[in-house]
Amino acid sequence: MASHPLIGLPKVYASKGNKCVPPTNDFLLGTWHVTHSSLPLWKGKCNVNITYQxxxxxxxxxxxxxxLVRYQAxxxxxxxxxxxVDTPTPGNPGAWDWRGKGWLMIASSHWECLGFGNALDGNQWLVTYFAKTLFTPAGVDIYSRTPDGLPQTMIDEILAALKGLGVxxxxxxxxxxxxxxxxxHAECPS
Structure with missing residues (x-):
């Protein structure tokens, strides 16, 4: 069954509205395709996907x-x-603190779920908020279970819901x- 996008605010704006009721870990786990983003680091990239295990x-x-994030230029x-590695943020359900592995061990970030659900075609979606770090500005991503992404009408509804939060x-x-x-294709288009 499809759901209209119920979008909440990140905890930093808790005084201005409701926070997302987080998805279960079972919903979160697996591979997600990042089909839309406001983060500049994804400009000039393709086939961005994240696998949570x-x-x-x-x-x-x-x-x-x-x-594990995979992408191509x-x-x-x-x-x-x-x-x-993501660990739950204490006192903030649906929020996670990320710490890099290997040479990225010095890097960290905070992200949280703003909304999730199923499109009319059954494709699952997830909207995430990333707090500003030393290396990146704050950002919002839209994830889809399939690389084809969500119908444009669903993307438009998600964007309208985000803008309608009044922040x-x-x-x-x-x-x-x-x-x-x-x-x-093996190679991303230029």
Missing amino acids: MLPPDASSTIKIDD LGSDKVKTVHG EEITELASSIFSIPQTS
Whole structure:
């Protein structure tokens, strides 16, 4: 069954409206295709996808999720990766703190779910907010389970819902969202 986009605010704006009721971990796990974003780091990229996998609990029994991002530069067949681990943000359901692995261990970020659901065709979607870091501005991404993405009418509804939250930063981010090419070819188009 399809759902209209129920979009909430990130916790930083909790005084201005409702926060997203977070999805279950089962909904979150698996591969998502980042089909739309306001983050400048995805300009000039294609086939951006993120795979979330549950990690075995550590001694503290803290839930941790392996976070593997794959992408290509436009005009390239080389797949690049960014690997990290997500841990739940204490006191903020649906929010995660990311820490890079390997040489990215010094990098960290905070992200949270703003909304999720199913499109009319059954495709699942997820909207995420990324807080500003030393290296990147704040941003909003739209994820789809399939590389084909969501119907444009659904994208328009999500963007309208984001703008309808009445928070200037979120409205500006929604207004700057661009599509990210998803191809079935080994090489991204130029």
